[in-house]
Amino acid sequence: MGKRDYISFSSAAKSRFRCLSKELGYEQITGTLYAKDCGEWYELIGLQASSYGNPFFYVNYGIGIAQLWPNEEPKPVKELGLIIADRLRYNEKGAFPSGSKQEIEDSAQSVIIEYRKQALPRLEKLSSWGAIAQAYFETTSLDHARLGVHSYEYGEDGRAAVYGRMLMKAGDIDNALLWFREAERIKSLPKYLTRDGRIVHEEEANSRLREPSDSELDFLSELRKMIRDCSKMS
Numbered sequence: 001m002g003k004r005d006y007i008s009f010s011s012a013a014k015s016r017f018r019c020l021s022k023e024l025g026y027e028q029i030t031g032t033l034y035a036k037d038c039g040e041w042y043e044l045i046g047l048q049a050s051s052y053g054n055p056f057f058y059v060n061y062g063i064g065i066a067q068l069w070p071n072e073e074p075k076p077v078k079e080l081g082l083i084i085a086d087r088l089r090y091n092e093k094g095a096f097p098s099g100s101k102q103e104i105e106d107s108a109q110s111v112i113i114e115y116r117k118q119a120l121p122r123l124e125k126l127s128s129w130g131a132i133a134q135a136y137f138e139t140t141s142l143d144h145a146r147l148g149v150h151s152y153e154y155g156e157d158g159r160a161a162v163y164g165r166m167l168m169k170a171g172d173i174d175n176a177l178l179w180f181r182e183a184e185r186i187k188s189l190p191k192y193l194t195r196d197g198r199i200v201h202e203e204e205a206n207s208r209l210r211e212p213s214d215s216e217l218d219f220l221s222e223l224r225k226m227i228r229d230c231s232k233m234s
Contacts, residue, residue, distance in 0.1 A: 005100050009049040009057060013098075016105040017047070023112050035077045040169070041065045041132065043123055044082060045115070055099035059088040059111055061119045063126055063135075068165050069222060083162075084135050086122065088114045133166035147182055153199060157186035161223055168230060177230040184223045187216065 006012035014031035021027060024045075026034035032047040041063050048058040064080030067073070088111065090096050096107040126132050140159045142150065150156035164179035191199050192207040200207065212220070 003100055004055065006104075009047075009098060009104075012101050012104050013047055013057075013108075016101065017108045017111075019108055020045070020112060020115075024115060029078050033078055035064075035080075038127075040129070042077060042080060044077075044080065045119075046082070049098070050095065055097060055103070056093065056095035057098045057107070058095050059090075059115070060085055061088065061115070061123075062086055063123075063132060068162065071222070084126065084132065084139065086119070088118055090114055129166055129170035130172065133163060133170050133172075136166060137163055142179075147178070148185070150182060150186060152186050152189060152191065152201070157183050160186065161219075164226065168226065173230050173233045177227065177234055180223055180227045180230060184220065184227060187220045187223065 010031035014028075017031075017034075018028060020034060024034075024036075026036045026043070026045055029035050032049075034045040036043040042065075044062060044064045046060045048060055050056050050058070060082060062082040062085040064077070065083055066075050066077065066080060087094065088096075090110065096110060097103040098107060126135055140163070141154060141156060142159055142163060150160060160179045161183035164176045164183060167173075167176035167179065189201045190203075191201065191210045191212075192203050193199055193210045194204055194207045199210065203209075
């Protein structure tokens, strides 16, 4: 292990990972974020320093979407999260050494090698909205067998809506309509706040009705517009 000779991992990695941009064709957005514009989505690579000052870092990668909904303002690339995410595996820990500037430089070459082996084959399969929708679905708790019983408690309204929008973009209108309606069903349920902080859909003793926020009403309105649009196309 090399002797640590830097203060900020991001600053130390910035110049030592420029080779990643050249070798893999990604734009360097920050010292730890790299992106490839694929038209309607981005392939992203993120370097994540270990917490507590450990001398290693992780490499996360996947798909980020700047604008999924028609009236949504596109997000800057550096603010995108990974809607489909994975992490490179390296040795037993799955982390790359960063004990010194030299180790970071050496790790950059290891990242390129492992990225080509592990990430590129998967990302090549995510080359259409249909493939992205399926990959997203597999990361959630959504289940065709549970249509009609998905829960607001677990955020399944938002996931159903996102999945529906991806299916709509893929041209699978009938299934998009199915999941938009599931999201609308959950969003439309009354929500009661209990004394112990739970949100339930049926009134309990000492619970109170929680009025929907403006953002929730806007989202419900957007969902209903998607439902109308899909119904016309179906």
